[in-house]
Amino acid sequence: MDPQLPITNVTETLLAMLPEIFLFCWALVVITIDVVSKRKSETLAGYLSMIGLLITGILLSFSTYGKGFGNMFFNDPMAAFFKIIFISAAFMAIGSSFGITKKKIVNHRGEFFGLILFSTVGMMFLSASREMISLYIGLELTTIPLFVLAAFFKDEKLSIESGIKYFVIGAFSSALLLYGMSFLYGLSGTTDLLSMRLNIAAFHLTFKQIGVVVLISNIMLVAGIGFKLALPPFHQWAPDVYEGAPTPVAAFLSVGSKAAGLVAFAKMFLLALPAFYGTEMFPNDWGMMVGFFAACSMIIGNVVAIRQTNIKRMLAYSSIAQAGYIMVGMLALNEHGLASVAFYMFAYLFANMGAFAAVALFEDKTGSCQIASYEGLSKTSPFFAVSFSIFLLSLVGIPPLGGFMAKYKVFAAAIAQASAHESGQWIYWLVGIGLLTSVFSLYYYANVIRQMYFSKNDSPYTMTYNPAILTVLIIGVLGVLAAGLFPEPVLEFAGQISNSFGF
């Protein structure tokens, strides 16, 4: 269906929003039922949330492309694709949090899951907006529940610390973002992203000096969205928050929140402020600047990860590095670019959520997050070791796993861009840095595998799996394999995203 076709009346618009509305209500239901059932059941809320997400997914498959409320709600292929990613991420995060809700969060299970669902709704709204206000609201609806979730272990200093850090830096960057947005509004008089692009261009024709303002707001936006992406140098909250927050929350942060950031970035920078390499339309050639940040992200993420001993922290740096790879795809302003970003996110979803699920499982069992304590696990828990290894190898990008396919797609897009435009030659360097650092990344990922496999000793722990986490692990493995071996349907879908952005 043509994404540009308007949905004519409010009813239809609301119908198009049905998945979001349903999920929002379902989140309230989950909380209510948990309270009503006097928080007796250990698993009820969790399973309810998972069911809710499944239903949302089904509803999603009935929803149509189109827009309503101006451009405030705009269902395009990107929205559809990323909604699937958000729902899956939430599903897997919830699936891997049964351990902590059983032991640690005894009195707030409903709220815990409910907040994850609220955050998911926020992400879904965010992905379905082509307008600054709804984008901002989506972003905040995503983030505020996550502040709470990060600090959810009320008696643990680490959790609180991660909560306050996340909160302060989050609010700080959202203020920066808003400040940038306010100037954009000032220059264009509209919050609709597409009209904003045209208005600013027209304005700039007559009044060159606004370039400085565009420039400032550009940087503010990069900083604000870079925070969500954990893109260096706006990444510093990430390792601390990942380490302190409950592991499933960290997982959700690393995938869901990052994907939300990506969507926001794509919307703001590809729709409202497209960069034109080599033309002098106005000085918003954000390409190279983001390129520096991406390069820094790949270098810093991979290099510092080598030094980590805490696996959650290591995965945090890994996800910082992965943000860099994704941004390489984003910088390829061609038909492969956005598609590769979307596909990368898809592959990354399974691998990273799977890895965090494994970490969560291990943490529930042993209480430890040290890499060294994974020693010898392959003998006592072969399934755990195999699936964790698969996730890590996928993150490295070893074929035929999804991570490789994703990296291939991203670098292919970048090289296509670099070889097509004289002024895009620097992207070669970016690709070079990306590939080189992906070799470094092997070092720390393999380190975990080494601990699990190469030790002569048996691990003192044996993993036991509850059905939910088993599901998550299996989905992760299957997803990683599918994304690597049979990626065609996803790639095709991802291709539509590029098309809908006019590439």
Added chain:
Amino acid sequence: MGILSWLILVPLIGMVYVMLMPKEKVNLIRYGAVIISVIPMLLSFWLTWDYFFNYSGSAAMAYMEGPYEWIPSLNIQYLLGADGISVPMLFLTGLLSTISLIASFSIKFRVKEYFAFFLLLEAGMMGVFVALDFFLFYVFWEIMLVPMYFLIGVWGGPQKEYAAIKFFLYTLFGSIFMLVAILIMYFTSEPHTLNMLELIDHGPTLSHTLQMVCFIFFFIAFAIKVPVWPFHTWLPDAHVQAPTAVSVILAGVLLKMGTYAMLRINWPMFPKALQDLSFWIAVLGVIGIIYGALVSMAQKDLKKLVAYSSVSHMGYCMLALAAYSSVTAIAGVMFQMISHGLITGALFLMVGVLYDRAHTREIALFGGLGSKLPVYTALMLMFSMAALGLPGMSGFVSEFMIFIGAFGALNKVLVGIAVLGVVLGAAYMLRMFQNVFLGEFNMAKWGGLTEINGRELLTVIPLAILTLAIGIYPKPLTDLLQATLDNLVLLMSR
């Protein structure tokens, strides 16, 4: 499904079989794995036979499968095929895999995982030699790293972890260059394609700079695998730390993938760059020959000696590859690949036999084993002689062809220096042989050593027979290669 797909699929089925077996049923796993690996071995034998009689007359790809669309949005296809340079490699892979699996019976712990990884490795190796789509090729190329990493890391020697990660990092480092080159090739071709056969026609139309860049990128990737000096330092560690059977596969098949890929991809695709760089490639080859031999001479560890001798032997391959205009030299490369696979594989097996008994490989600790272990000594003598290029063995034929071909096509002085490798090769092999097998026998220390047993004989005898057969009557192999190599030389001289 054609025969080539089965070559890849059967080991994978074997892997699934092994994984489904309970871990206590060690014999069921071992024998099952060996029996399953016999199937691709026989297939590869039949393939060689069939190719020799039905297809060797022309340079066209035989047994083509596909192109089937795999990932159409990226133009990735499932495309397999075999010609004169891949068929011998498949033969070698099939044979050495089974032999290594038999040699792996000495693995005592985590048997199930070992055999599963091994069969995955076999599938990957087979895939590399038959893939004609770049992406597919890359996937198979990389797929092998993982089982190899585990095989070295879990079952290896004292420094296994270091060796395993070093191997993994090194090869991955090379692969990224290949990936970039593949992508450049893909985006410069019109219409975009990853089909190697089409890209061979496309390569020479690229600009000179781009040809050079792609050539060098591919070269780095493959050179690390070969390994060409100075990219060789992963090899001694990996070889020495890996369990015997894995060393055999490493030396016998994995190193060949580098030279095979050069012949398949690098050389015919960028003839101009090749012409510009051939001298330097030859220089690297000669350095490898001399350097490897000299370093071998200084070794105290038997396995390390054999490992460094690989550097030297693969140096011959590089020298001959530089002489791209000579069919003789390129045939010499193929011969050297096969004979090095057989001989070095056998040497590793032999060293493994000794290590299993003596639990040390320190050359200086042995001496006079000839009087206690006559059969073992005779075999070792044979393989050492084969390694130093004694006539009547395959190593001689290959070295001779390489020298003849390279002498005609390359700088004469360079080849003259390379010939020195023959003496140095003899020197380190004889030094090793003398110190281990000749001289006085230390009865008190090694009186308990037992003669090579039936299973171990089973692993080395086929290699011995093939080494001799190729050495005495190489004509069938040259006939098999002739048409393909003629065509290849034509492509490379464009």
Added chain:
Amino acid sequence: MTEHSYLIVLLPAFSFLMIVFFLRWKEKIASLFSIAMIVTSLIMSISVLFETIARNGEAYTASFTMAQLGSFKLQLGLLIDPLTAMMLVVVTAIGTCVEIYSIGYMKDDPRFSRFFAYLSLFLFSMLGLVVSDNFFMTFIFWELVGLTSYLLIGFWFEKKSAADACKKAFLTTRVGDLGFLVGLLLIMYYTGTFNYEEVFAKIGMDVFPPAMLTLAAIGVFCGAIGKSAQFPLHTWLPDAMEGPTPVSAIVHSATMVAAGVYLTARAMTVFVASADASFFVAVIGVVTSLLAATIALVQVDIKRILAYSTVSQLGYMIMALGLYGYDTANGHHSPGFYAGTFHLMTHAFFKSLLFMGAGSVIHAVHTNDIRDMGGLLKKMPITAPTFLIGSLSIAGFPLTSGFFSKDEIVAATFGHPVFTVLTLLIAFMTAFYMWRLCFLTFFGKPRDEHRYEHAHESPKTMAYPLIFLAFMAVFVGWTGIPALSHGFASFVFHAEPYHPHADWMNYIVSSIVGLSGIGLAWLMYYKRKIDPDKLAERFKPIYTLFWNKWYFDELYDIIIVKPILAIGRFFWSFDANVVDGAVNGTAKVTLLWADLKWWFDRWIVDGAVNGCGWIVRAFGSLLKYIQSGRMQFYGLFILFFIVAAGIYKFESAYLNGWIFTDFLEVTTLFVILIGFLSYFAKTIVPESTTKPKREE
């Protein structure tokens, strides 16, 4: 029979395989089988010889393709011409003798049948070398005789000296083979073929640049230098005497070491085409001959004396061949070719006789040192006379084989006075040291009573071959008597033989030289008129030089063996330290010289990967400090980079990018900035709070 002559070659190979796989445990049968095979070969060789004579020396050829690539062929082939036929008979005849002799000599050896297997393998290789019709096949069998020589020298490998000697023999000859290989490559490059006749025909067609031809010829001759133990690669042959004596008799005197001479003769056309190469050959020959003779003068080990004598005689032959090539190239006639091949044949017989005799003596007295022998003539009624006959022959006593062949060599030097004088000098020395040996061994009083008492004549299997060979040592040379119209010469040349001048004059001179050599020995060691010890005292420097074999072994050890090992070790540590740990810095390379091994042990753990990894990790250790743990620092960090990005963007947009243009530049700058900031962060956070209270 000629068309089945490949069987001559294959029968010993068959014998080898049979012994290895089936007859290993039945010693008697193994030896008999092996002898049966070689006798069959001998009979066939004789018939081939007669057929060749009947064909008037016309060559018979046949070939078989081993491998083919386009026009490039590797072939195995037969070339039966008079030279071949002669060599076939020599090899098989001496082979037969040696095998029979070995039954007695090796009687109680635990590896008895293995010895016969090796001998058969050797005979196979040697015969293959003889019948070869192309350079390639020659090279194959050339190497194979090298292998068998290795095996046979190292037959008693428990002895360290034997183990060392076999390695030395193999390696030294391989150095020569290096030149051979280069020669082959040149020949292949310029003529496109290996076949002797085709190569010779191509040389006639001037396809070779002269310099390259000389190089090729010298290259091929290098092979001969190695194999025939010529200067400067002669050092291995005396050491090779560590092998069992029958081995010395056949491999290291009669056949394998003569292969170099045979090859030179076979490739004579190549040498004829290049006067320079021929002269080189001649010089090498005469230098070797002189050198070895001087060393032989003072040695006391019976087998070593014979070994140096062998080297000397081989030098003789080589010189003759070289002079032939030189003269022919300059358009003169020369009997050198005939002389060289003729001496090759006669020498084979009398030298194997001498070796077997020596073996018999050693068998009897259990020592190699001639100073411990003496008066054995009475104790050994068969060995002693046959040995003396051999000595007469080598000394050039009139009417023995050696007399005729040596004579021709002297004749070949006519026209080159220096060579003539040296040749006669060497002949004199040969006669002297051989008879010194004889007098010390067989005459006079026993110097070691104990050994003398236990000495006894050898068993019949050892005695009969001696008698046969003694007979041959006298009479085989008669085939070349000028009176019989130079029968041998006309046969080998299969053309009009060239008659050297002044036959009789020549005979008289060489007789006198030979006899005076014997006479001097008689005076010194039998009559004791001149005291050898005083003489030695008087010429002490020269004596020491000869006694230490001109210090060649020591020299090679210093200039070749040690450096190569050192280089190997250096490269190895280079590998471990520099190639592998490229980052460890040049300062460490200098230290590396100090103690290579220590550095290796220290740095093996630091590979290139780990080396890079080291940088990465160090960088990681630094960069992790940006994570100062203070959220306000994080905010500051963000602000800092907003400002930095603002400056960059403003600069690139409005100052036309005159500071920052390059992507890598700015990325590096950013990373460095972050590094700096992290260092800053590290310093501002007090150390007391750096201890994390997390679970670790």
Added chain:
Amino acid sequence: MLPYIAVAAVLFSLGIFGVLTRRNTIGILMSLELMFNAVNINLVAFNKFVWTDALIGQMFAMFIIVVAAAEAVVGLAIVLLLYRNWQGINTDNINIMKW
């Protein structure tokens, strides 16, 4: 219009300064509010002086106020937890996690 923008910029900068330098967590929250309000002033000023036909800017400002309130609630809740766990709300102590 410019004075308004300037005031907003000053306010924003003060907010940033406060966030980065205050040791008291509550102070940081208040500084954050300053930053949000700077944005609001911006938006309203633009709406009032440049794009007067629609009330988009003011609407945006309303949304921001609401969201900022929600954020403040969460923030204060976390500060309470801080107080409970650290017996204080000074940021100097909140750096268990680093490196």
